[in-house]
Amino acid sequence: MLTALAILTDGLVYAAYLFLVAVGLTLIFGVMKILNVTHGSFYAFGAYGAATAVGIYYDRGLPEAGGFLFMVLLAMAIGLVLGFVLERGVLRLVYGKDEVVIVLVTYAVFLMLEDVIVLIWGPRSYGAYQPMVAAGSIEIGDLVLSNYDILLVAIAALVALVSYWALKYTRYGRLLTVVIFNRETAAAFGVNVTVVYTVTFVIGAMLGALGGAVMAPKISVTLGIGVEVIVLAFAVVATGGMGSIEGALIGALIVGICRAAAVHLVPQLELFVIYAVMALVLIFRPYGLFSRAAPRKI
Amino acid sequence: MLSRAHIAGVLAFAAVAAVAPALPPWFVSLATIAFANALVVLGLIILWRAGLVPFGQALFYAAGAYAVALISRYTSWRDVFLLVAIGAAAAGLLAFLIGFLLARYRDIFFAMLSLALSMILYGILVKTESLGSTDGFNVEPGTFFGYRPRGAALNLALFWLVLALSAVAAFLISLYFRSVAGTLAVPVRDNEIRLEFLGVSVNRLIHLKLVISGILAGVGGALAALAVAHVDPNMSYWTTSGGFVFVTILAGAGSVAAAFVGSLVFELLRSIAVDLVPGTWQIILGSALLLTILFLPEGLGSLFQRLRRAPQQASPEKA
Numbered sequence: 070m071l072t073a074l075a076i077l078t079d080g081l082v083y084a085a086y087l088f089l090v091a092v093g094l095t096l097i098f099g100v101m102k103i104l105n106v107t108h109g110s111f112y113a114f115g116a117y118g119a120a121t122a123v124g125i126y127y128d129r130g131l132p133e134a135g136g137f138l139f140m141v142l143l144a145m146a147i148g149l150v151l152g153f154v155l156e157r158g159v160l161r162l163v164y165g166k167d168e169v170v171i172v173l174v175t176y177a178v179f180l181m182l183e184d185v186i187v188l189i190w191g192p193r194s195y196g197a198y199q200p201m202v203a204a205g206s207i208e209i210g211d212l213v214l215s216n217y218d219i220l221l222v223a224i225a226a227l228v229a230l231v232s233y234w235a236l237k238y239t240r241y242g243r244l245l246t247v248v249i250f251n252r253e254t255a256a257a258f259g260v261n262v263t264v265v266y267t268v269t270f271v272i273g274a275m276l277g278a279l280g281g282a283v284m285a286p287k288i289s290v291t292l293g294i295g296v297e298v299i300v301l302a303f304a305v306v307a308t309g310g311m312g313s314i315e316g317a318l319i320g321a322l323i324v325g326i327c328r329a330a331a332v333h334l335v336p337q338l339e340l341f342v343i344y345a346v347m348a349l350v351l352i353f354r355p356y357g358l359f360s361r362a363a364p365r366k367i
Numbered sequence: 368m369l370s371r372a373h374i375a376g377v378l379a380f381a382a383v384a385a386v387a388p389a390l391p392p393w394f395v396s397l398a399t400i401a402f403a404n405a406l407v408v409l410g411l412i413i414l415w416r417a418g419l420v421p422f423g424q425a426l427f428y429a430a431g432a433y434a435v436a437l438i439s440r441y442t443s444w445r446d447v448f449l450l451v452a453i454g455a456a457a458a459g460l461l462a463f464l465i466g467f468l469l470a471r472y473r474d475i476f477f478a479m480l481s482l483a484l485s486m487i488l489y490g491i492l493v494k495t496e497s498l499g500s501t502d503g504f505n506v507e508p509g510t511f512f513g514y515r516p517r518g519a520a521l522n523l524a525l526f527w528l529v530l531a532l533s534a535v536a537a538f539l540i541s542l543y544f545r546s547v548a549g550t551l552a553v554p555v556r557d558n559e560i561r562l563e564f565l566g567v568s569v570n571r572l573i574h575l576k577l578v579i580s581g582i583l584a585g586v587g588g589a590l591a592a593l594a595v596a597h598v599d600p601n602m603s604y605w606t607t608s609g610g611f612v613f614v615t616i617l618a619g620a621g622s623v624a625a626a627f628v629g630s631l632v633f634e635l636l637r638s639i640a641v642d643l644v645p646g647t648w649q650i651i652l653g654s655a656l657l658l659t660i661l662f663l664p665e666g667l668g669s670l671f672q673r674l675r676r677a678p679q680q681a682s683p684e685k686a
Binding site: 348 | 420468472475476478479480482483486487489490493494605606609612616647648650652654656657660661664
């Protein structure tokens with residue numbers, strides 16, 4: 070019973086993490102049809118930014134609650150700048166090329182940004198544990214839960230709700246939906262697709278940085294975290310259906326629970342299970358769980 | 368069948384093999400790895416011509432490498448020809464089985480599924496103690512029909528082996544490119560439904576391409592395992608696949624020779640960059656990839672073709 074509960078809570082926390090890193094990726098893919106490898110860099114920059122912010126903030130002995138907010142804001146500001154520069158500076162040049170070629174362009178930028186991180190922050194690793202310690206923990210029966218983990222799940226839920234609401238009920242969200250369905254028709258009806266692309270990419274980048282920021286206190290912020298996260302995010306997004314936000318949510322939940330179950334029951338399968346789930350889903354639903362099959366063009 | 372390009376290729380391989388003993392040892396080691404990887408890239412070029420980019424080719428690379436490593440660990444077989452053949456067969460069989468699934472996918476979905484499959488292997492390798500876990504394990508030095516070189520002689524012998532296999536592979540693949548199945552690659556990329564209407568099974572065509580590229584990746588992995596004398600799970604990680612795709616784009620799908628030149632340029636670029644500007648080599652590689660895509664979308668190989676095509680285009684005007 071305790072194991073089942075632990076699997077559920079661990080799974081939820083892991084799913085929250087997966088959703089936060091996958092939502093920006095799926096948004097960018099849905100609107101722009103770009104599988105963005107650079108998303109791993111957004112995550113890494115967010116985490117490094119958060120670590121820096123925590124370092125600055127907690128050294129001054131300011132009230133603890135504000136530290137988390139400062140950390141998130143700084144990381145998202147980094148995401149904003151990075152996303153804007155990338156979209157305007159690089160991606161603009163390759164729109165219209167083959168999807169796979171654009172993946173490689175983002176892969177090239179990802180490689181470069183990996184070294185930019187070393188140039189800015191150096192090769193050492195950073196800790197940003199203070200917000201997590203400050204949050205404390207609660208006991209429910211025999212189960213000890215970190216408040217920070219609960220916050221993480223809450224943030225993921227909030228991001229899911231806000232993005233759902235924004236897509237369905239705001240003017241900009243509806244424009245996005247139009248562009249997702251058919252870019253050319255949208256452009257013909259006067260939607261400024263260029264601006265939509267820029268804004269979407271920047272939002273996606275900020276979400277990636279947010280994912281990195283909120284995870285920074287839980288991990289050791291070190292080289293290579295972007296490499297790891299990008300392939301995880303791919304797995305989630307491919308499982309759920311690329312370009313679908315509810316897909317990313319369901320994909321994150323499935324993968325999260327499966328991994329937690331593996332960790333508690335058969336630890337050897339921990340890594341295996343994530344990609345096995347993805348492969349299994351793709352075998353039966355090649356476009357993921359929540360995705361329209363594309364019409365074949367002759 | 369033998370064209371001028373074939374003769375030039377044979378001469379080039381023979382020339383490199385002849386001067387190999389005079390080359391500095393670091394270059395021999397580097398070129399061994401570069402040509403082993405070039406075989407993987409050759410397999411990627413076959414798929415890339417049909418518009419397919421696998422982001423998990425390291426699956427077959429690692430399969431070939433681990434097959435060699437396991438055989439050399441648990442049996443007394445040391446002959447490199449036998450080991451490489453087993454590596455190729457293991458990867459080819461894997462590609463054949465996976466092909467039934469993978470050949471149905473296109474575009475980004477092909478890339479993603481192939482990535483997932485290679486990451487499954489990575490997950491298994493990392494977590495299995497008997498397969499060496501994250502550390503991997505060492506590969507015993509090989510023998511060549513009873514000849515047991517050590518040290519520099521072993522490196523040289525391995526280099527000759529890689530060269531010989533590369534030459535054979537390059538010849539066979541260039542024949543494949545001219546065969547019916549090979550030339551159908553571009554129509555697959557351009558419009559496969561039309562091809563189906565003409566009575567060609569595109570899935571079977573792609574399945575064949577997958578098996579060929581899997582075998583090539585298996586040979587490459589087997590050779591790399593012998594050359595480095597070590598295998599570890601990183602051989603199946605997505606960054607390894609990414610590196611192969613990188614070289615494919617750098618080289619371009621235009622010709623067989625491009626795979627070898629591209630792979631050698633890549634390894635040289637990498638080792639020079641690591642040497643001269645440590646900590647920024649990924650920036651250099653990334654910029655090289657970006658500039659190639661922007662300004663040389665057909666890859667480095669297209670430079671040679673432009674040079675070769677220019678006089679041919681001029682000749683009809685004279686007549």
